Amino acid sequence: MNTVKLRTTWAIVTITGLTIILLVMFLSPFAFMVFTSLKTPEQITILGAPIWPAKPATYEYNGKEIEAFTVPMNTCAGSESDTSNKSLILIKKGLKESTFADPSDPDRGEFVCTVAWRSLDRPWQFAPTWANYKEVWNTINYPRLLWNTTFYAIATTIGVLISCTLVAYGFSRFDFPGRDFLFIVLISTIFLPAFVTVIPTYTFFQKIGWVGTWLPLIVPTFFANAFDTFLLRQYFMTIPRDMDEAAMIDGASRFRVLWSVLLPQSYPALLAIVVFHIVYAWNDFFGPLIYLSTNRDAWPISVALQTFNGIYGQKPQLIQAGALMALIAPLILFVLAQRFFVRGIVITGVEK
Amino acid sequence: MFEELNRGFQLPTLKTFRNMSPLKRREMRDGLLFISPWLFGFLVFTLLPIIASLIFSFMDLKITDGILSTPDFVGLKNYQQMLNDPQIWTGGESGTAGSLWITIKFGLISLPVGIFVPLILALLMNSPNLKGSMFFRSAFYMPYIIPFVAAVFLWGGMLNPETGWINRALMAMGVPRAMVPNWANDVNWVYPTYVIMGIWGVGNAMLIMLAGLQGVPTSLYDAAKVDGANAWQSFRNVTFPMISPVIFYNLVLSVVFLFQYFLVPLVVNNGTGRPGGATMFYNLYLYKTFFTFQNMSYGSALAWLLFVLILIVTVFMFGTARYWVYYAGEGRA
Numbered sequence: 158m159n160t161v162k163l164r165t166t167w168a169i170v171t172i173t174g175l176t177i178i179l180l181v182m183f184l185s186p187f188a189f190m191v192f193t194s195l196k197t198p199e200q201i202t203i204l205g206a207p208i209w210p211a212k213p214a215t216y217e218y219n220g221k222e223i224e225a226f227t228v229p230m231n232t233c234a235g236s237e238s239d240t241s242n243k244s245l246i247l248i249k250k251g252l253k254e255s256t257f258a259d260p261s262d263p264d265r266g267e268f269v270c271t272v273a274w275r276s277l278d279r280p281w282q283f284a285p286t287w288a289n290y291k292e293v294w295n296t297i298n299y300p301r302l303l304w305n306t307t308f309y310a311i312a313t314t315i316g317v318l319i320s321c322t323l324v325a326y327g328f329s330r331f332d333f334p335g336r337d338f339l340f341i342v343l344i345s346t347i348f349l350p351a352f353v354t355v356i357p358t359y360t361f362f363q364k365i366g367w368v369g370t371w372l373p374l375i376v377p378t379f380f381a382n383a384f385d386t387f388l389l390r391q392y393f394m395t396i397p398r399d400m401d402e403a404a405m406i407d408g409a410s411r412f413r414v415l416w417s418v419l420l421p422q423s424y425p426a427l428l429a430i431v432v433f434h435i436v437y438a439w440n441d442f443f444g445p446l447i448y449l450s451t452n453r454d455a456w457p458i459s460v461a462l463q464t465f466n467g468i469y470g471q472k473p474q475l476i477q478a479g480a481l482m483a484l485i486a487p488l489i490l491f492v493l494a495q496r497f498f499v500r501g502i503v504i505t506g507v508e509k
Numbered sequence: 510m511f512e513e514l515n516r517g518f519q520l521p522t523l524k525t526f527r528n529m530s531p532l533k534r535r536e537m538r539d540g541l542l543f544i545s546p547w548l549f550g551f552l553v554f555t556l557l558p559i560i561a562s563l564i565f566s567f568m569d570l571k572i573t574d575g576i577l578s579t580p581d582f583v584g585l586k587n588y589q590q591m592l593n594d595p596q597i598w599t600g601g602e603s604g605t606a607g608s609l610w611i612t613i614k615f616g617l618i619s620l621p622v623g624i625f626v627p628l629i630l631a632l633l634m635n636s637p638n639l640k641g642s643m644f645f646r647s648a649f650y651m652p653y654i655i656p657f658v659a660a661v662f663l664w665g666g667m668l669n670p671e672t673g674w675i676n677r678a679l680m681a682m683g684v685p686r687a688m689v690p691n692w693a694n695d696v697n698w699v700y701p702t703y704v705i706m707g708i709w710g711v712g713n714a715m716l717i718m719l720a721g722l723q724g725v726p727t728s729l730y731d732a733a734k735v736d737g738a739n740a741w742q743s744f745r746n747v748t749f750p751m752i753s754p755v756i757f758y759n760l761v762l763s764v765v766f767l768f769q770y771f772l773v774p775l776v777v778n779n780g781t782g783r784p785g786g787a788t789m790f791y792n793l794y795l796y797k798t799f800f801t802f803q804n805m806s807y808g809s810a811l812a813w814l815l816f817v818l819i820l821i822v823t824v825f826m827f828g829t830a831r832y833w834v835y836y837a838g839e840g841r842a
Contacts, residue, residue: 169640172638173641186663334537341514348765350812354559354562356805357805473672
């Protein structure tokens, strides 16, 4: 009995431990992003600087901030037997020997160590800087981008929600010849390469003057899409028809049945669509790129962020700060609404 | 989702409509009314554009400074140009492969990763020996919701040859500085770089596979055990057939996605095809033809070649499905 228990404990520790290691590796770019975005430009350029945000340590001495170095103590006059390294401040620079003071032992005063100070390592102090966020905020006009992206996400979510609900209801609760064929056509559209439809659509929108506006991105969402319609139809089909029929006997119209019977029971599927679609719109890059690149004022955050590569290629601290500012909103939404994401995926992927 | 596609359907004949009762007619009218947003959208934003791009591909049509050129029918000229376009087939002066082969070559690396990594993660999440699996599945899924451009920047930083953590870790493990990969700037490493960036998108497939795994009845495992099956045999003969529909689903979506792959090279290597033309994916070339050079007619011809290719591959995959995808309750469908 005890050996069995021991074996399962061992298995739990191994599997869980392995998963933790995998997860840490998997999510390490987030740490990279946060650390890098808090670094000063000086730290970025110094080779051998720590990976966490830091600055070379300085101490106050006689009212002045003075740089510190890591000195092997046995090179210093008066502590030849001390084999440790200490952070000392450099008072007077010399070629072969320099004058130092010990910030942790100010009473000792100044003393000479026989080291070439240029070859010494410098101790680092944890020192995050928020300046990168401020700079990015101002350069890209962050509030404007947030508003644009939020507007896009909300407008398209409303479109998807209304149109997919109606269409899913039509496919799940009405029997008519050709329905199954049409449903297969609907699903087949997910195999269609975007460019086959994008090129003529773009040409058309160009002709009627919609390129550079939000309209080509928002209007089509009011005409339903395969994934969300499928998800809602699957959900509707799990709701027994008895209640529809009872309502209809009581004189409810078809639309009334959808509104008062199906929708109140479908809120998990509806919420799944809302969260998916907000994230989808927030992250959408291709649509805004082709329709809005000429209109800087309408850019959502993803298109603005992409331009960073060109502007800030040599300033990773600003790129990472910008990335964090772009991903924070979907991240918060995900943390708050995890279970709706999971449920929505399971319905589309696993059910028939 | 794809079982729907395997299910047969009957196209209605005129007779069916003629023989409908008034009640049925009413139902049909209401049903069509409810699906009318999609019907209209399908006609206007899908069917008409498909036909239009086919027509475009036989024309000469460009946009210059926002003004559409007068369309001119040129017959098969675009298709002739396409057949002789070194960028598609041989890679031209750059000496690398053509765009089509680049796409296929990348798929040979990315598709297996895109199936096995989520499968292994799902098996891990499904293990009775994993404590806190609810937390882990959310955490592994989470990067999926990160804006794609931000994710590319994070991994771009991680894989920076000088300052990235990956090369720092490699050097800390004793790999000499001269040997660490140059990642996105090296012809031989750029595809693995893209695959690594793509691993952040496995969360969706992982959750679908996990749900598939959880749907396997335990009685089947018990039966396999009674028959003396070892772990591999029970995976091969119970788990795999039972989750084959979700594997198929993910495989088909990954292939369709692969054929349209271009956003990562567009952002990471600025759509230049660098290093050495190795990242001029078919869709990147198509995007540049259509968007950068605003050549609508040649772009349409390229899009139609892609459309036909995807159609052939999808039909082929659905054809092989009957040999290895098992839909419970329908025998082998």
